Amino acid sequence: MAEGILNRKFIKAGTQLFATGDRGEHMYLVQSGRIRLWRGEPDHPVVLAEVGPNCLFGEMALIDEGTRSACAHAVEDTTLIVISGEKVRQRLSEADPFVASIVRILARNLRASNGHLEDLMGQMLAVSAIKAREIAPNEDVATLNSELSKG
Numbered sequence: 001m002a003e004g005i006l007n008r009k010f011i012k013a014g015t016q017l018f019a020t021g022d023r024g025e026h027m028y029l030v031q032s033g034r035i036r037l038w039r040g041e042p043d044h045p046v047v048l049a050e051v052g053p054n055c056l057f058g059e060m061a062l063i064d065e066g067t068r069s070a071c072a073h074a075v076e077d078t079t080l081i082v083i084s085g086e087k088v089r090q091r092l093s094e095a096d097p098f099v100a101s102i103v104r105i106l107a108r109n110l111r112a113s114n115g116h117l118e119d120l121m122g123q124m125l126a127v128s129a130i131k132a133r134e135i136a137p138n139e140d141v142a143t144l145n146s147e148l149s150k151g
Helices: 085-094 097-135 139-150
Strands: 006-011 016-018 026-032 035-041 044-051 071-074 078-084
Touching: 026 085, 035 097, 044 097, 078 085, 085 097
Parallel strands: none
Antiparallel strands: 006 078, 016 071, 026 078, 035 044, 035 071
């Protein structure tokens, strides 16, 4: 491969690689290990994917020149091949305009779908919390059961 396109990076388990809203400077190819991609709140993450060896991630921010649409962190010790965003953008600009347009449209559609998925998961968590409160036994139920069993 041409010089300057690739570098390797080692990420220890538990380390965050990037966060939602960060500027995308690189995309990554997992050589070994696993990376979790997620959106939302750290306490209630919406996991979009877990990627392992030979999987690519971080490409959307390079293709549509938006910010990172998800957080990425290492689930286990991971070795990544780092692919320069500058080189990706250069290659994309040299590609057939028809194909380059399709790639950008696909990236925008995926970004929108990820947002919808996060919204749906948030709604599901809210409904789940309401149902848990509705059916959770409390000490009044225990007292009632105790009194009913006496008589």
